[in-house]
Structures are given as structure tokens and as C-alpha cells.
Amino acid sequence: MAGLDDAxxxxxRQVKAQAELSVEDTQEITKAGADVYKxxxxxxxxxxxxxxxxxxxxxxxxxSIVSQDKDIDGEKxxxxxxxxxxxxxxxxxxxxxxxxxxxxxxxxxxxxxxxxLQDKVLQAEYEKYQEITKDKE
Numbered sequence: 001m002a003g004l005d006d007a008x009x010x011x012x013r014q015v016k017a018q019a020e021l022s023v024e025d026t027q028e029i030t031k032a033g034a035d036v037y038k039x040x041x042x043x044x045x046x047x048x049x050x051x052x053x054x055x056x057x058x059x060x061x062x063x064s065i066v067s068q069d070k071d072i073d074g075e076k077x078x079x080x081x082x083x084x085x086x087x088x089x090x091x092x093x094x095x096x097x098x099x100x101x102x103x104x105x106x107x108x109x110x111x112x113x114x115x116x117l118q119d120k121v122l123q124a125e126y127e128k129y130q131e132i133t134k135d136k137e
Contacts, residue, residue, distance in 0.1 A: 025132050030069070
């Protein structure tokens with residue numbers, strides 16, 4: 001029975017090494033997914049809401065999307081966030097959700113709900129996870 005005990009202990013050691021990720025590792029993984037989401041959000045924003053208006057102060061909404069390896073409050077806890085800068089966030093919300101003056105087009109909501117995007121984000125996170133954990137075995 002000692003052989004089975006040793007095999008199970010080794011298996012548990014390998015599982016534990018793969019499952020216990022540091023905050024920094026988790027940040028890298030979620031950042032990989034956030035960068036994919038950012039790229040896709042830039043594309044859809046350009047397709048639906050890019051204009052020829054040349055705003056020297058604020059620029060275009062599609063050019064103002066940021067991705068960071070912190071939460072919304074700036075804390076490093078393993079999450080990553082993607083969004084518009086503070087000026088363009090208001091405009092993006094109005095265009096996405098609509099108002100009395102604007103008919104909603106839900107360009108952000110539709111992108112977030114897209115299974116194609118979700119697959120791309122998960123694939124990027126999976127590849128980063130594999131990269132991080134391959135050395136831990």
C-alpha cells in the first residue's frame with residue numbers, strides 16, 4: 001500500500017503546486033484576458049462610434065480604452081480591469097445604454113455577451129496559466 005500512498009501524495013503535491021497561484025501570477029493571467037478584451041472593445045468601438053471629429057483635448061473614444069492589472073480601486077489583488085477613461089466612460093455608457101436623446105445600441109453589452117469574445121479571453125488566460133504553471137511541476 002505504500003506505493004499507492006506515495007503516488008497519491010505525489011499527485012496531491014502536483015495539484016497543490018498548480019492550484020496555489022500567487023496574486024502576481026493571478027494578475028498576469030487576468031491581464032492577458034483583459035488585454036484581449038481591450039483589443040476587441042477598441043475594434044467594436046471603432047466600427048460603431050468612430051468619427052472624423054478631431055478632438056485635440058480628449059481624442060477619440062476608441063483610443064481612450066485602458067487595461068490595467070489592478071481592480072477598479074487600484075488595488076493589486078489578482079483582478080484586472082478594462083474600461084474607458086473618465087471623460088469617455090460617460091459617453092460610452094450613454095451610447096450603450098441609451099437616453100431619452102440616444103437610442104441604445106448595446107455595443108459594449110453585446111461584446112461582453114459574445115461567446116466568441118469569451119472564448120478568446122479564456123484562451124488567452126489559459127495560455128498564460130499554462131506558461132506560469134509549467135515550471136511549477
